[in-house]
Amino acid sequence: MxxxxxxxxxxxxxxxxxxxxxxxxxxxxxxxxxxxxxxxxxxxxxxxxxxxxxxxxxxxxxxxxxxxxxxxxxxxxxxxxxxxxxxxxxxxxxxxxxxxxxxxxxxxxxxxxxxxxxxxxxxxxxxxxxxxxxxxxxxxxxxxxxxxxxxxxxxxxxxxxxxxxxxxxxxxxxxxxxxxxxxxxxxxxxxxxxxxxxxxxxxxxxxxxxxxxxxxMQDRHSGTEYTVSFEVQPKDRAIQVLSEFGSVQETATALDLAECKYEDIPAIVRALIAADVEVFAVKYQQRLEERYFSLTETKGREPR
CATH class of the missing domain: 3.40.50.300 (P-loop containing nucleotide triphosphate hydrolases)
Structure with a gap:
């Protein structure tokens, strides 16, 4: 029940x-x-x-x-x-x-x-x-x-x-x-x-x-593509590695890799480490926000 x-x-x-x-x-x-x-x-x-x-x-x-x-x-x-x-x-x-x-x-x-x-x-x-x-x-x-x-x-x-x-x-x-x-x-x-x-x-x-x-939400990782942010040093060497996996955008604090699958993140981190790149943090931006707005962006709202 x-x-x-x-x-x-x-x-x-x-x-x-x-x-x-x-x-x-x-x-x-x-x-x-x-x-x-x-x-x-x-x-x-x-x-x-x-x-x-x-x-x-x-x-x-x-x-x-x-x-x-x-x-x-x-x-x-x-x-x-x-x-x-x-x-x-x-x-x-x-x-x-x-x-x-x-x-x-x-x-x-x-x-x-x-x-x-x-x-x-x-x-x-x-x-x-x-x-x-x-x-x-x-x-x-x-x-x-x-x-x-x-x-x-x-x-x-x-x-x-x-x-x-x-x-x-x-x-x-x-x-x-x-x-x-x-x-x-x-x-x-x-x-x-x-x-x-x-x-x-x-x-x-x-x-x-x-x-x-x-x-x-338990299935939110499988097969889904994200933008993944890598906080790394040195950035120039990291860009060379990340470019092999997709499109890279540099921000003030990190490198963003677009259209990255969640299950590929461990392999990417290993590749960075193998290239003597220090990895300080990895953050992925999930697509719930995009899905939510696609479902709820309509005109007019009823009283709460």
């Missing part, structure tokens, strides 16, 4: 068809990106999945339970943060967890709270007041609250907004850990294409309230 199935959702906002016959499903233990331009319907879709707003027609099934007819049972299996985590700043992180555990769980043990504290790696700051937390720490304690009841699906709306690079990296590592070790299905709405490429196994792209594609 798939943990989340969205079936033919429709939603009108004023006179606009914001969501139109929207359907997709998620497999267990994977991280999904949810992509689309502003006004494409991402946030409204997430709010309907989390039962924060009603749908005009269609249904959402979470672990086989219908949001329409079995709402309470369905929501037991889902954790969600839509926009900013709803926390009490005057309480400590631990007190917030205890408060929400008493609301969500009929019975809870302190070891369950200690377990989620360990999972989000906030042991050293858990007894500080939340108002003293950084945005990244608030995101992590918010996620801790959302997984207190051990959901099988975790939904996050723009979780990296406002985070610095360190906070983004920590959040990414934690979400991967949830999926890989705890078999939780993670569904992340984001505008940051680079982060989706690094974090996600798959990405669902919507535009004007409709699913326009589902991308398998």
């Amino acid at each position: 798939q943990p989340l199935v969205v079936s033919r959702l429709n939603k009108r906002f004023k006179k606009h068809e914001v969501i139109q016959d929207l359907s997709f499903s998620l497999d267990r233990g994977l991280v999904y990106g949810f992509l689309g331009p502003n006004g494409s319907g991402k946030t409204m879709t997430i709010r309907m999945i989390a039962s924060l707003i009603s749908m005009d027609s269609g249904d959402v099934h979470i672990e086989g339970k219908s949001i329409r007819t079995e709402r309470e049972q369905a929501l037991r299996h889902i954790g969600a943060i839509v926009e900013d985590p709803d926390l009490y700043g005057y309480l400590t992180g631990r007190q917030n967890l205890q408060h929400f555990a008493s609301m969500y769980l009929r019975q809870f043990r302190m070891r369950e709270i200690e377990e989620v504290i360990r999972l989000v790696e906030l042991e050293n700051r858990i007894d500080d007041r939340v108002k003293k937390y950084s945005l990244g720490m608030k995101q992590r304690i918010g996620i801790a609250v959302s997984i207190l009841h051990s959901p099988t699906v975790l939904i996050l709306d723009e979780p990296t907004n406002g985070l610095d690079p360190k906070g983004i990296r920590q959040l990414r590592q934690y979400l991967r850990k949830l999926a890989e070790e705890d078999n939780v299905t993670v569904f992340v709405s984001s505008h940051q294409l680079n982060e989706v490429e690094v974090l996600c196994d798959r990405a669902i792209v919507i535009n004007d309230g409709k699913v326009v594609d589902e991308l398998n």
Whole structure:
């Protein structure tokens, strides 16, 4: 059974068809990106999945339970943060967890709270007041609250907004850990294409309230051509080597090799080293951005 199935959702906002016959499903233990331009319907879709707003027609099934007819049972299996985590700043992180555990769980043990504290790696700051937390720490304690009841699906709306690079990296590592070790299905709405490429196994792209594609990020390397940047010295010798593999463009800090296959990169690096070229870094520019814009560049946007 798939943990989340969205079936033919429709939603009108004023006179606009914001969501139109929207359907997709998620497999267990994977991280999904949810992509689309502003006004494409991402946030409204997430709010309907989390039962924060009603749908005009269609249904959402979470672990086989219908949001329409079995709402309470369905929501037991889902954790969600839509926009900013709803926390009490005057309480400590631990007190917030205890408060929400008493609301969500009929019975809870302190070891369950200690377990989620360990999972989000906030042991050293858990007894500080939340108002003293950084945005990244608030995101992590918010996620801790959302997984207190051990959901099988975790939904996050723009979780990296406002985070610095360190906070983004920590959040990414934690979400991967949830999926890989705890078999939780993670569904992340984001505008940051680079982060989706690094974090996600798959990405669902919507535009004007409709699913326009589902991308398998696990297959994104195979047979695909990229522009690959090589930070090397000396550049003149490296240009001679790289020219044997394709068209080379020199930038201020690197040499860019166009139309390079991912699987050819090790052979290129070996050729550079054999020519006594020092290789400091290799970076490849993936084509998700190009694919995304080809799917979403249309005129007009519906309300978000």
